[in-house]
Amino acid sequence: MVTRENRRVEMEPAAGNPNYVMVPSAAAPAAVEPQSQLPLAVTSTHNCKPPLFSFPRRPALRVTSEFDSESAVFFHKISCKLLDNLAKFKLQFNHSGKGDIAEPQISFVSKHLSLHYDLEDHNALVKTSIDVGPRLQLTAAHDVKAQQGEVTMLANIAHPGYSLQLSTPVPSVRLPKATFRFPLGEVSLQEKEEEEAKSLLSVSGILKGQILNGVGSAQYNDEEVKLRYSYKDDEMSFFPILSLPSNALSFAFKRRFGPSDKLSYLYNCDSNYWSAVYKRTYGKDFKFKAGYDSEVRLGWASLWVGDEGGKAKTAPMQMKVQFMLQVPQDDIKSSVLMFRIKKRWDF
Numbered sequence: 001m002v003t004r005e006n007r008r009v010e011m012e013p014a015a016g017n018p019n020y021v022m023v024p025s026a027a028a029p030a031a032v033e034p035q036s037q038l039p040l041a042v043t044s045t046h047n048c049k050p051p052l053f054s055f056p057r058r059p060a061l062r063v064t065s066e067f068d069s070e071s072a073v074f075f076h077k078i079s080c081k082l083l084d085n086l087a088k089f090k091l092q093f094n095h096s097g098k099g100d101i102a103e104p105q106i107s108f109v110s111k112h113l114s115l116h117y118d119l120e121d122h123n124a125l126v127k128t129s130i131d132v133g134p135r136l137q138l139t140a141a142h143d144v145k146a147q148q149g150e151v152t153m154l155a156n157i158a159h160p161g162y163s164l165q166l167s168t169p170v171p172s173v174r175l176p177k178a179t180f181r182f183p184l185g186e187v188s189l190q191e192k193e194e195e196e197a198k199s200l201l202s203v204s205g206i207l208k209g210q211i212l213n214g215v216g217s218a219q220y221n222d223e224e225v226k227l228r229y230s231y232k233d234d235e236m237s238f239f240p241i242l243s244l245p246s247n248a249l250s251f252a253f254k255r256r257f258g259p260s261d262k263l264s265y266l267y268n269c270d271s272n273y274w275s276a277v278y279k280r281t282y283g284k285d286f287k288f289k290a291g292y293d294s295e296v297r298l299g300w301a302s303l304w305v306g307d308e309g310g311k312a313k314t315a316p317m318q319m320k321v322q323f324m325l326q327v328p329q330d331d332i333k334s335s336v337l338m339f340r341i342k343k344r345w346d347f
């Protein structure tokens with residue numbers, strides 16, 4: 001009689017298959033010491049080899065559609081990232097309610113090279129950027145159809161806040177435009193051609209610094225000087241601007257009544273035109289704005305669903321909606337309600 005205690009199991013691999021074991025019949029008894037029994041473990045070894053052919057994963061596809069009721073035009077953009085996010089491909093086009101496609105463009109954008117091609121005009125715009133060392137950068141842009149472009153060199157000086165930029169159109173027979181930036185502003189030198197075919201060196205720039213509890217700045221361009229003072233605290237902002245030699249004075253005033261309410265007011269002393277805007281936010285996804293502009297004699301109100309300055313990606317359901325009501329002061333019956341919708345899909 002064969003019992004569990006004196007049965008011995010011998011396992012031998014089958015010929016030609018190391019993963020297959022044969023267990024002999026219990027009719028082949030053998031005396032086994034009880035104290036010599038050990039737990040029996042059966043393991044299977046498989047040769048895990050990578051597949052001979054691997055198919056690349058489909059890149060994530062992003063589709064953004066926007067509709068503006070004022071122009072009654074749909075705008076679509078399709079984009080996807082390629083080469084492990086090293087580059088991006090984009091296709092964008094417009095179409096009206098009749099289905100006519102307009103302004104189709106394709107783009108290939110990477111860190112150092114971008115190509116934008118207009119399918120209607122059969123024209124390409126090529127941009128490139130190269131870092132030559134840690135403090136020198138070269139950028140270039142070329143319009144293939146117009147045979148024109150621009151080359152820019154930016155050199156960051158060792159001291160923080162100082163840089164020198166040289167830019168010139170291509171082709172050009174003039175001196176490049178030079179801009180020197182420093183912590184208190186910038187100065188630009190550019191050669192301009194006058195009507196008498198004479199070349200003159202034009203100077204423009206801006207200086208800024210702390211004045212009292214605000215920041216004052218002086219900007220010079222085309223023989224005009226703009227003096228501006230900016231004061232801002234947690235509740236109020238004040239920005240007067242004086243233009244010379246015209247002596248035109250204007251100022252902007254902003255008052256915050258709480259975390260969600262703000263009033264902005266702009267007055268032009270030279271023309272007596274003024275405008276006012278009231279803004280109230282409800283969380284980060286809802287905003288109400290209302291205002292009036294005396295120059296165009298128009299009152300308006302708008303409601304935003306989704307961050308006004310943000311992307312559709314961060315909006316609820318990845319969709320931004322704006323409703324705007326415009327009321328002309330001289331003809332209230334011609335008031336118009338407009339809306340704009342922007343929606344994004346990820347595939």
